[in-house]
Amino acid sequence: MTPEIIELQPLDLALAGGLIIVLAALARAGRLGVARSLLIAAARTVVQLLLVGLVLETLFANATLYWVALMGSVMLLVAGREVMARQKRRFTGFWGFGLGTAAMFLSSFSVAVLALVALVQPEPWYQPQYAIPLLGMLLGNTMNGVALAVDRLTDGAWQQRDVIETRLALGEPWNVAVEQVRRDAMRSGMIPMINAMAAAGIVSLPGMMTGQILAGAPPLEAVKYQVLIMLLITVGTGFGTLAAVWLAARRLFDERERLRLDRLT
Template sequence: MILSMLDVAFAAMLIVIAILISLWLQLGLAKTLLIAAIRTVAQLSLIGLILAWVFARQTWYEVLTILTIMTLIAAFAAKNHISKPYQGLLFDTLLSLSVATFSIALVAMLLILQITPWYTPQYIIPILGLILGNSLTAISLTTGRLIDYLHEQQAQIRMLLALSATPFEACHHAIKGAITAGMMPTINSMMVVGLVSLPGMMTGQILAGADPTQAVRYQIVTMFLICAGSAISCTLSALLVVRRFFDNRQRLLLPN
């Protein structure tokens, strides 16, 4: 089934329903919904043109450039979601996202899907994008919760440090809670996948006429990749935050 621009226009009319609800209940979201809809059309149309060009050429440096830009945008987005940012947060976020997403994406390409070459754009770009989007949310939740704890529990942390605890030991409870919070959206999705919702990759393949069995297998692989990426990114971000908040003499600092 091929969608025409007229079909897309009809679908866009559905946004009017959300806008009318906002106006009726005075939610103040009408302008935001309109801007979001326009951005959705503009951004996806632009990326569609770029991907069509990259797919036709299939050169590694162009694919790597797109992956790098995607990661940078995700890092900025994750940083902007933190209510108490510190100097170096962008670097820490970028490092966590890069290590997690690129390592898991390469494992998927080389060992699971066995795609040659690894930079085949129609595989690596959507796979890394899925991992990146979920890791972004995970890092935002983990980092935000851990930073809040370090600010709010200064006295308790300093007391533990005075009792010869290491920075990791003094923050162990907070690190566990922060990583758990970051992982929870992914875990919740895995708990109800196939029962409450049919994820995007599986739905897209089925609508495109693919074998449902293969669509399910691809979705299972995708969910496991997302889970691993979220776990790695949450852990790295938490450890990097702790490193920023303690000096070489294991004293608690609150960086600006």
């Protein structure tokens, strides 16, 4: 029933890669300054995806919970590092890495496990063909939300330190004094997902659905999966952002409710 996937030849990839080189050459000729980073990023995509393809081949051949959990942990740690790297002002010490990582662990892992055990129900529940892509999509989007929100929060607190300090001096509790900054941060983290849901199917065909259709799945089957995934991603991103903003805002103040910008680098 399912039509065979049209297998891509190395030549097809080489042609697409050639277009990137043409683009880079044009950018260079026009002194637009993105040529170098474009080429590096393209090269990274090729190498990283090839490597992960090899890893997944191995993982699918050895589908034990142990290996799946190990893969998930590596993905989480890399996402945590990425969140930290995207901060203009990060927290000093363990918190710089731990805050985003903890928030992503709480939300992405619980949503992924919930989806596998209760909704998709593959046999066994940790079957890597389902678990790894699902966790990957959750982590990728949660990472964006958490990184944007925490960056907005810490930078906002820095920019608005006079307002926060004045409000504290007038006897407001810390969570009231930081309210506006926290709201902006939450918004920054959630807006990309809300926009993606609002535009889904009209402006853009989501990547996973496109992939399934290209691979020969019936469109409505692909749509059902995509809806499930988008809702789960939004839930994951939302809870992750919520946790990160709460933890980060708490960390900006000490036990005497003083603003502690010295905890940022």
